[in-house]
Amino acid sequence: MSDEQTSNPAQRIRPFRQAKASPETLKRLKQHLGVLSTVALKHLDQSLPWYRGLRPEERAALGLVAQKGIASFVSWYERPTTSPQWVLNDVFGAAPTELTRSISLQKALQLIRTIVEVVESQVPDIAPEAEHTQLREAVLRYSREVAFAAADVYARAAETRGAWDSRLEALVVDAVMRGESQDSLRSRIAAVGWKSHENILVMIGATPASSQVGFVSELRRAAARYARDSLVGVHGERAILMLGGVEADRAGLDRLATFFGEGPVVYSPLAPTLKEASASAKAAFAAIAAAKAWPLAPRPVDADDLWPERVMNNDSEAREALVSGIYKPLIKAGNGLIETLSSYLSLGHSLEGTARELFVHANTVRYRLKRVCDVTGWDPLVPREAFVLQTALVVGRLDAETTEILSETRQSVPRKSLTTL
Template identity: 85%
Template structure:
């Protein structure tokens, strides 16, 4: 039967057996531990420029890892196992957090390779010629185990950092929603890598029923295609997305709405500064609360497009916006715009009926309705926008104090 690994049944891969080290070689290895450590540290300093640039405490932490690695190799060579599970704690000890903060995984592997080269170069002094090949193979197998252990350390550290970053990100989003002081908020938001100072958009919807471990990462990647910065907050059944420097792209927001769960998705007005972000968030939350009153609303829908529903739901901010954004400009513009709009809406959107009611030509009515659109940005010829205009007329008239 062939000894080729591919010919063995799955789950029965034959482990590589290592010849037992002789007592003389083991004794020589143990007596040369100090020499090997000294040579390894010197070689690190000479061959790795980034190692020389580290702070003294960082160099000390890495030097300790190197020394433990060499000492653990001797222990492993004396009692070899197929997969030394203890290598993580024995080699890295309490250093994983220090190691991952000091250097990248790529540099850690460079350090391991350098130590392996040092031990290999010392093989002629550590073992008789008959054991040279055996010792070199043992060094290579052990270095592989240490490399896997290093990768595991970095993966665990990254997972821990990811969990902490997610908690910090959620806290920052919550601080924005609560309207914390911009000064204290600025320090928190910079800790999560936020750099945008303008064009801040809050998008709010429901959390998807099934959100896997990679959901937040996928949402963040998709968001960064249309924005410079992105924060994700999950508050129970509510999913909150905060975008910074986002392009004014309806298509982009529409793609992001696919990451939300069922139900309406509402985005607040663009905040010019971080200080105005809480107002945008409040508008979006008010929109979510009132969105069910407009079943045919687009997804996502702007909070400002829900002004009528928000007013009927008791939102004072929407009432003020209708008065200041629509009613007052129409009154200030004069030229019969309020009267023409009121008659047009009351008479079932009839141009001819409005013209007869006001004793003007139908073209005059068309002109005034166009002026209404120019002044307010809402077109009375479109049913939904006519509803917004009618709501503005109602709340505007109620805001005027009656004459006694």
Template identity: 70%
Template sequence: MSVRPPTSAAETPPEADQPTVERLKANIGRLSTATLQQLDLSLPWYRGLRPDERSALGMVAQKGISSFVNWYQRPASPAWVLSDVFGTAPTELTRSISLQKALQLIRVVVQVVEDRVPELAGSEVQSKLREAVLRYSREVAFAAADVYARAAETRGAWDTRLEALVVDAILRGESSDALRSRIAAVGWTSTAPVTVMVGGSPAEANATFVNELRRATGRLAEDTLVGIQGERLILVLGGLEDKAFSYTRLSELFGPGPVVYGPPAPSLVEAGPSAQAAFAGLTAARAWPAAPRPVAADDLWPERVMSGDATARTALVESIYTPLLGASNGLAETLSAYLSLGHSLEATARELFVHANTVRYRLRRVCDVTGWDPMLPREAFVLQTALVVGRLAPAGKAAAEKPATRL
């Protein structure tokens, strides 16, 4: 730690007289004792500190007085530089008290020394000693501010690295005690469901952009983690309110290209599958040029299957194919015929020997059972992919061979 030394004669304290220096040296112990007593008397927060914290701060105060004596004796010497004051204390100091409280402590130390100037110097040099005390206190205050600024920069850099580690662990699907401790360290407090959004990062993904991103997400989510991995931007969002609006608003902060959000996860530790689905969707999104921005990873099931995503294949079987087979009224057979006959109600009715209204009813039932509407082209494509995947799946093969019930 270093603080700028005096740069001009106007800023250099006057030459110290030897009698005053001797008195200062002889009274270092008394001044230190008086300072500690005054700290305990005038600063309630000081009295509430733990013994080790009080000891660390008391040491800073005592070193400050001792360093002032050395500086007063040799004002042009670099020995007065305030590394002597703080020593190994900066870390402990910034953890124990705020900068405001540190300045209060400095004010008390200066006041104690200034009040005892008549005891420490003759009348002819008292004004000079007071001026030296004030100049020295100014430099101590600058030094304290520098200590806190450096500590804040170090914490900020460490927090950024720790956040990147947490995001990377989530993307890899880790779920360990180490991940939980890291999550606690980054200050994540939300207990609401978690969503992961991924997309391209802007060309200027600098600190200013990240700060703006945090401000935007702070208005929309309870907690946020930000990760930038090359050309990709990752947002881990906890407790989103008004999801439709939030997704649209946040997508504007991404760079060009698709933006995909994964399904909600119960907690941050369990957000791995949501992140993996979002990244799989981002890879497959180019196969659907008309996809909305942002788009849900689940809306990209067909494209994800074709790109080799086993998770999407399983989801299609479990969410669509298996429920269709388990439903009554031959829903799977009706859907298959409807899709293969060009989405024609009349042709499907003739193929199945039923009335067209019966086909309509069954297609509405397909929508009720699966959540996907075969009357809409995009959703019909999802349903058709589910039929194909389900027929190829070992678990669905036997069920597919059962004759469907015709009405």
């Protein structure tokens, strides 16, 4: 043999050749099947305390696996094979679900070890002395194949469980988006281990181009630093992160936004309870649909900061928010705030021009604009916030109810008094 051939480990390894069992040994093995199964189950009960603590149906399932394993060994010993697939089908095919639900992989391997010890202890009674070594080696090789098959069963069960958990998370997120009844939502959300009932927030962005599985696990792990509970749902090209018991500040949201793909990322208003979570989530969905209209928006951006774009995208909730959150408070505040804001915006944000238009001092204009900020939370001196305020004026004027309120206010307040401040 050449040096090149001897240097290749794969060429030096020879396939295992199982010595053929004698007809007498095979006959005695088949005769001892019942004895081996009985002794194995008795030994399991005596040597494994956790086995005694199982429910009857769980012990029956494991007993079936043990009996199948011993019977399969006899068939394999008669016709040895190098393929481990038969072990998975023959031994664990009867009760893989019951096995993974009843015991852990560590306990399953303890069960296999116990059965192997029982079979080895019976070798002197089954085979002649000349075949003791051969039979013991066969038992050890068979136990190795069974152990690998058990690991495969548990690995597949873990993959299935992980896939099911992801689907269940996506269903819960979808239920929140659709605003399902509280009873149904509580039942679904409890199934995924969700415990928070306050401070709920939803973030939406694009899924990254990288592996979706890795993205979900990384996002969930990062979210644990900023919230007590988190759910991740992937809807096509969009990823949805639902947080409960949020404790994060803006810096935390900025960190979470880095896990999403390219494009805008929005977050919803903070829902005080689970009941309001659906409306909060819908606001985030409406915002992500309109976010492209504001290319310079921060990342992530508050869904409420996109009220103007959402209104232009036919979002009735944003329209109502502008009227109830900005326009109506300005009307009720009086003191010429509506007139001052309208003039200031229409005259190109000029304090002097507004003062001349209203026949007041420029400081009066500054005071009224500061009052607008105090009443609405939006500063007309900031260009983007001035755009939000201007949209609120347009929407409010088109609203029939607010038009009537404004008309009544103007009739009750003399024109002269509007220019006294």
